[in-house]
Amino acid sequence: MCHTRLMRYWAYLVAKLVAAAGILWGTRRLMAAVMPPPETFMYMRVGDPFVTDLTYTFCMLLFWLFGAGIVWLIVLDQRYRCRACLRRLRMPVHTGSWTHVLFGAPQTEYICLYGHGTLKVDELQISGHQNPDWKANEDIWKELYALEETKR
Ligand SMILES: [Zn+2]
Numbered sequence: 001m002c003h004t005r006l007m008r009y010w011a012y013l014v015a016k017l018v019a020a021a022g023i024l025w026g027t028r029r030l031m032a033a034v035m036p037p038p039e040t041f042m043y044m045r046v047g048d049p050f051v052t053d054l055t056y057t058f059c060m061l062l063f064w065l066f067g068a069g070i071v072w073l074i075v076l077d078q079r080y081r082c083r084a085c086l087r088r089l090r091m092p093v094h095t096g097s098w099t100h101v102l103f104g105a106p107q108t109e110y111i112c113l114y115g116h117g118t119l120k121v122d123e124l125q126i127s128g129h130q131n132p133d134w135k136a137n138e139d140i141w142k143e144l145y146a147l148e149e150t151k152r
Pocket of ligand 1: 115117
């Protein structure tokens with residue numbers, strides 16, 4: 001059961017990335033139609049106005065920044081989603097403090113409103129990139145199973 005839920009979580013991410021790729025591909029096609037690459041792209045012919053190339057290069061740069069931004073947003077959105085039901089995690093609770101880092105590094109806890117689990121995100125990133133810590137609420141499932149058992 002847990003396995004299928006996780007599969008759905010990642011399938012959702014892939015679906016969003018595919019949709020973004022489609023949008024970017026369409027934008028790229030539109031750009032190519034509106035503004036075909038100048039013959040002088042990537043090299044400069046003597047006497048030709050350099051400005052066209054510059055505009056084209058600038059537009060391509062903007063396009064790639066746009067693409068990178070979309071992918072970044074998708075990944076960020078995915079980080080703050082419940083691993084079980086894909087709903088956005090809610091109710092950020094700050095724990096620890098900046099002044100007493102030794103006693104508890106500042107963290108933000110997000111929970112799924114449907115009690116599937118808790119996500120702990122470190123506010124302090126000392127040792128490079130720290131992945132957020134997802135803890136599924138095993139207890140609720142155990143309780144449910146226990147309830148099922150007693151019914152039988
Ligand atoms: Zn959930």
